[in-house]
Amino acid sequence: MLQNTDAAQIEINGDRLFDTLNQSAQIGPGRAGGLRRLALSDADKQMRDLFVRWCEDLGCVVRIDQAGNMFARMEGREDLPPVLIGSHLDTQMAGGRFDGILGVLTGLEILRVLKEVGITPKRPIEVVNWANEEGARSAPPMTSSAVFAGVKTLDWLYALKDDDGLTFGDELARIGYKGKTPAAAFPIDSYFEFHIEQGPELHNKSLPLGVVVGGYKSHGMNVIFRGETAHSGPTAMENRRNALVGAAKFISAVNDIGWAHAPIGKSTASRISLWPNKNGILPDYAETTVDMRHRDKNVTDQMVVQAREALTEAARVAQVDYEIEAEWTFGDEVFDPELIELICDTARGQGIEPLKMRSQAGHDAYNLCHVAPTALIFCPCIDGITHNEAENIAREPTVQAATVVLQAVLARANR
Ligand SMILES: [Zn+2]
Known part of the structure; x- marks a missing residue:
C-alpha cells in the first residue's frame, strides 16, 4: 500500500x-x-x-x-x-x-x-x-x-x-x-x-x-388558474373567465419583478400547460411554474410577497380562481x-x-x-x-x- x-x-x-x-x-x-x-x-x-x-x-x-x-x-x-x-x-x-x-x-x-x-x-x-x-x-x-x-x-x-x-x-x-x-x-x-x-x-x-x-435563495411556485370554457365569439368580454389570461398576466408580472431587482435578482416563468388549448375556446385551466432568486434571502422573500400580490391581481382581472399548488425554496x-x-x-x-x-x-x-x-x-x-x-x-x-x-x-x- x-x-x-x-x-x-x-x-x-x-x-x-x-x-x-x-x-x-x-x-x-x-x-x-x-x-x-x-x-x-x-x-x-x-x-x-x-x-x-x-x-x-x-x-x-x-x-x-x-x-x-x-x-x-x-x-x-x-x-x-x-x-x-x-x-x-x-x-x-x-x-x-x-x-x-x-x-x-x-x-x-x-x-x-x-x-x-x-x-x-x-x-x-x-x-x-x-x-x-x-x-x-x-x-x-x-x-x-x-x-x-x-x-x-x-x-x-x-x-x-x-x-x-x-x-x-x-x-x-x-x-x-x-x-x-x-x-x-x-x-x-x-x-x-x-x-x-x-x-x-x-x-x-x-x-x-x-x-x-x-x-x-431561490423560491419556486407552481400555480393553477381555473376559469371556464366558452366560445370565443359570442361570449361578452365581461363574462370571460379565461385561465390563460390569468396566467399570462401573472407571468408578465413575475418577469417585471425580476427586472425590478436586476442584475442580482432574477425571476423566471419556465412552463405553462393549458386545457383544452384549442383554437376558439377560452381555456378553463392553466398551470405555470415560476421562480425568483436573489443573493440576499430577505430580497428573495420580498420578491415572493410581490409575486403573491401580482397573483391575486392577475386572477381578479381575469375573473379566474387560483391555487398555489406547490412551493419550494433552496439556496x-x-x-x-x-x-x-x-x-x-x-x-x-x-x-x-x-x-x-x-x-x-x-x-x-x-x-x-x-x-x-x-x-x-x-x-x-x-x-x-x-x-x-x-x-x-x-x-x-x-x-x-x-x-x-x-x-x-x-x-x-x-x-
Ligand atoms: Zn446539475
Missing part, C-alpha cells in the same frame, strides 16, 4: 474520465449533440445499469434506496461513516453531457484511481447518483435527495406526476430502481459534489476551480467551513488559486447540507453555457479541479 506522502501525488486519469463521459454521452442522445436523459426514462435506466456495472467491476456493492438514489460503496479499512461524492445522471429535455454527470463519473474515477494505486482509505467512500435532480419530467427538482435529507416524504415523491400523468412511484418501479434501502440519511462523514459552474465566471477568469460558499443552506478550507488548501497545494463563489443554480448539495458536512466544488464550463445541448468543458481545467477533489476526498477518508 502507498504511504500518505505518495497519496498527495496521485491524479485523475484524464483519458479515462473523458472516455467514461463519452460513453455516458451515447445514452439518451439529444438532437443537437447533447443529452435528453429524463429521470426514470428508458435512457436513465440504461445509464443506471451501466453505472452499476462499472461500480461492480471495481468490487463495489451498489445499494438502491426507496427514492431511487444509488450508492456505490468501496469499503475502507475501518467501519466508519463514509465519505460521499456524487451528483446526478439525469438531464434536462435539451441538456448537456456534463451537468451532474461529471460529478458522479468523477466519483467513479476517484475509486478507479484508488484501486489502481492500491490505496484503501480508512473510511469507506460511496459514489452517489441522486434520482431526478433536474425535475425536468416531474417537478420540482432535487426530489430524491430531498427525501433522503428528510426535507420531503416518500409518499410525496411517489405521487409526483409527469406531463402524461405517470407517477414517480410507478415509473421508478418500471425501470427496476425502486430499491429496498430506506430513503433516509445515515451517519455520513462528509458529502462532496463536483459540478460544472453553469455560469461564466470561472471560464472568463481562466480559473479551474471554484468553492461554493453559499447560494442564491440559503450553509456549506461546511472546514471542508471549504480543506478544498482551498488542497487546491493551493496543487498550485491552483481557488475562487470562493456563490451558486446561482440548485444542487442536491443543498439538501445534503441538512444531514452532513457538505462541499460544492465547481469547474468551468465553456462560456457558461448549460441546460443546453452545446454545454461543454475543457479538458485541462476539469482534470485539475477533479484532482483537487480526489485529494480532498482522500484526505477526508483518511481522517
Whole structure:
C-alpha cells in the first residue's frame, strides 16, 4: 500500500474520465449533440445499469434506496461513516453531457484511481447518483435527495406526476430502481459534489476551480388558474373567465419583478400547460411554474410577497380562481467551513488559486447540507453555457479541479 506522502501525488486519469463521459454521452442522445436523459426514462435506466456495472467491476456493492438514489460503496479499512461524492445522471429535455454527470463519473474515477494505486482509505467512500435532480419530467427538482435529507416524504415523491400523468412511484418501479434501502440519511462523514459552474465566471477568469460558499435563495411556485370554457365569439368580454389570461398576466408580472431587482435578482416563468388549448375556446385551466432568486434571502422573500400580490391581481382581472399548488425554496443552506478550507488548501497545494463563489443554480448539495458536512466544488464550463445541448468543458481545467477533489476526498477518508 502507498504511504500518505505518495497519496498527495496521485491524479485523475484524464483519458479515462473523458472516455467514461463519452460513453455516458451515447445514452439518451439529444438532437443537437447533447443529452435528453429524463429521470426514470428508458435512457436513465440504461445509464443506471451501466453505472452499476462499472461500480461492480471495481468490487463495489451498489445499494438502491426507496427514492431511487444509488450508492456505490468501496469499503475502507475501518467501519466508519463514509465519505460521499456524487451528483446526478439525469438531464434536462435539451441538456448537456456534463451537468451532474461529471460529478458522479468523477466519483467513479476517484475509486478507479484508488484501486489502481492500491490505496484503501480508512473510511469507506460511496459514489452517489441522486434520482431526478433536474425535475425536468416531474417537478420540482432535487426530489430524491430531498427525501433522503428528510426535507420531503416518500409518499410525496411517489405521487409526483409527469406531463402524461405517470407517477414517480410507478415509473421508478418500471425501470427496476425502486430499491429496498430506506430513503433516509445515515451517519455520513462528509458529502462532496463536483459540478460544472453553469455560469461564466470561472471560464472568463481562466480559473479551474471554484468553492461554493453559499447560494442564491431561490423560491419556486407552481400555480393553477381555473376559469371556464366558452366560445370565443359570442361570449361578452365581461363574462370571460379565461385561465390563460390569468396566467399570462401573472407571468408578465413575475418577469417585471425580476427586472425590478436586476442584475442580482432574477425571476423566471419556465412552463405553462393549458386545457383544452384549442383554437376558439377560452381555456378553463392553466398551470405555470415560476421562480425568483436573489443573493440576499430577505430580497428573495420580498420578491415572493410581490409575486403573491401580482397573483391575486392577475386572477381578479381575469375573473379566474387560483391555487398555489406547490412551493419550494433552496439556496440559503450553509456549506461546511472546514471542508471549504480543506478544498482551498488542497487546491493551493496543487498550485491552483481557488475562487470562493456563490451558486446561482440548485444542487442536491443543498439538501445534503441538512444531514452532513457538505462541499460544492465547481469547474468551468465553456462560456457558461448549460441546460443546453452545446454545454461543454475543457479538458485541462476539469482534470485539475477533479484532482483537487480526489485529494480532498482522500484526505477526508483518511481522517
Ligand atoms: Zn446539475
